[in-house]
Amino acid sequence: METPGQGAGPGVDRDEVLRRAEIDASCRTPVMAFFASGVFWLLVGSALALLASWKMHSPEFLADWAWLTFGRVRPAHLSVVAYGWASMAGIGALLWLEARLCRVRLPWPGLLLAGCALWNVAVAGGTVEILAGRGTSVEWLEFPPFWAVLLGVVFLLITVVSMMMFAARRVAHIYVSQWYLFGAVLWFPFLYVMANVLIHGELARGVTQAATNWWFAHNVLGLWLTPIGLAAVYYLLPKILGVPIYSYHLSLLGFWTLALFYNWAGTHHLIGGPLPAWLVTVGVVGSVMMLIPVGTVALNHHMTTRGHFWRLKESPTLRFTVFGAMAYTAVSVQGSLTALRSVNEVVHFTHYTVAHAHLGVYAFYSMVIWAVMYYAVPRLTGREWPSARLIGVHFWCAAVGMAVYWVGLTWAGVHQGLQMNNPEVGFLEVVRYTVPYLWSRSLAGVLMTAGHLVFAYHLLKLASPSARWIRGPALFGRRRLQEVAP
C-alpha cells in the first residue's frame, strides 16, 4: 500500500505544502511551455485530421493541390499528434511528475525551454517536409532524418534531466509512477535512435525494415505513451481520492510484465505478410501475454477507486482519469484479441485498426493527459480553471466524439474485412459500403475538434488577467466563491 509522495493527503504539514509549491514553481515555465506547445499541435493535428477524414469520403475536396493530397495529410496528421501533441504534452507531464515524486526542483529550466523550442521547430519542419512530398512512408517515422536527429537530441536531454532528478531524489522509496516514467525516458530514446539508424542508415534491409518499423511503431504506444499515461493514473487516483494504491504487488507485477511483453508485440502488424513465421508468432504471443499486465493494472486501479466512484460527479480530473484508465483496459484487451490470427485475418487492413489506434491514443492517453493538465495547471500557475462548465463541454465532446468514432469505424472495418475475404464481393462494392461510416468519422472528428477548441480557449482564458481573481477549484455541480476585482 502506498501513496505518491509520503504524507500526501489531508493533514499535510506546512513545510510540506511550501516545499511542494517550491517544486511546482521550478517546473512552471518549462512544463507550461511543453503543455502550451502540445495544445497548439493538438489544434493543428485536428485540422489535418478533419481534412484527411473529409477527403476519404469526398475525394474531389481540394484535390488539385499536391501538398494536400490524402497520402500526405494523413501522415502529417499522425506525426503532428504523435510528436507534437502527445509527446510534448507527455514530456510536460513527465517532468512535473518526476519533480514531484523525486521531491526536487526541476533542473536546467533554460535548457529545457530551449529543448521545447527545438522540438517545435522539428515538428514544424518535419510536417512541412511531409506535405512537400519528402515524408519517408515509414509509418510513425515519417519525418525525414534531419528532423528526426533534432527530436533525438531533445529526447536525450529529457533522459538526462530525468536521471539527474532521480539521482538527487529525496525519497528512498521509488513510487510506481516513477518506474513507468523511467521506463519511458530510457526506452523511448533507445527505440527512436535505433529505429532511425537501422532504417534510414539501411542497416536493416528489405522486410527487416518492416519488422524494425513495427517493433518501433508499436512501442511508441507501448513504451512511450502508455508508461506516461499509466504513471499519471497511478499518481492522480490516490491524490484525488486520498487513498493509497490497492496493492503494491499488483503494481510490481503489472510493470514488469508490461516491460517484458510489450516490447515483443509489434510484429502482429505483419500477420500474413512476407516475413518468417516465427517472427510474426513472437508478436502474437507478446500481444496475448499483454493480458497479464493489463488485467493486473485494471484490477489495481479498480480496487483503488472502488467506493469512490461517486466523486466522478464532481472532480474533472478524476472523470478524465477514470475514462482514460477504463479505455486503457478496453484498448489493450481489444489489441490482444486483434493479434489472434483468426481475428486478424478479417480486420487487418481495415478501418477497424484506425478505430483501435484512436481508442489507445485518444480515449486512453489523451484523456489522461488532459486529466494531468486539469490537475497540474492550477498548481503550476497559481490560477484556477475559470469554468467548470467548459471542462464539462470538453469532456462530453471528447467522450461522445470518441464513441461515435470507434463504433462507426469498428463496425465498418469488421464488415469491410468480411467482404474483402469473400472473393464474390467486388472490391468497389466494399469501398461503397464503407463510405457512410467514413462520414460518421468526420462527424465524430468535428465533435472532438470542438472539444479541443473549447479546451484551448479555456486555457487562454485561464492565462488572461481576469482569471487572477478566481478562488477555489473548478468542480462540477458546485458554486464557488468568485472574488471581484478590487
Place this chain on the structure above:
Amino acid sequence: MSRAPLLYVGILLTIIASSLGLVLLPEQQLRGLDPVVGDDGVARPVEPGGAVAEGRELYRALGCMYCHSQQVRPEGFGADVDRGWGERRTVPRDHIFDRPPLLGTMRTGPDLANIGARQPSEGWHYLHLYEPTLTSPGSTLPPFRFLFEEREQVLGHPPDALELPARPDGPARVIVPGPQARALVAYLKSLDHSYPVPEVP
C-alpha cells in the same frame, strides 16, 4: 521498491532483448537472399532503375501506401489469391531491393503487389489516375490531375492523350500525362511478383 539499479538494468535489458530478437535476428536470417534466375535467364526481383525508380519515389512522396498494401497473404488466409491479387503469396525475397519496403497496412484501395500483371494497359492507368471514377465507379481514390498537363488541341489527337469522354461545349483541349505520371505508371507496371520462387512450391 527502492533499488534503482535493478530498475535501470531491467528496463534496458528488456528493450535490448527485443531489439535483438525482432530486428537483428531476422536481419541475420534474411541477409543472404538473392534474386532467382528464371527459365528466361532473367534474375528476379529486378532492382528498380530509371523511370521505375523515379515512379517508386513518387509513390512514396504521394503516400500511396497509406491506402494500398503491397503484399499477398498466403492461400487459406484471407482471399488475396482468390481475388486475383497474386498467383502466390509474397515472400521476403520479393522485397530485397525495396528501400523501404512499402508493404502497407491498409486496403482502403486494393493490393498493388501485382498490379503490373493485373492491369498491363498504360492507357487504363492514366485514365484511372486522372479521373478514377471513369474506370472504377464509386472509387474514393483522389484524382491526380496535378500529374497531367492540359494542352490545346492543334493537330489532331496526340498519341498519348487521354481517351476522355467528349465534352460537347468545352474548348478543344487534350490531357496528356506529365513526366511524373509517366514515371508513376512505369513503376505500377513494374509491380509483378508472379515469377516463381523456391519458397512457394
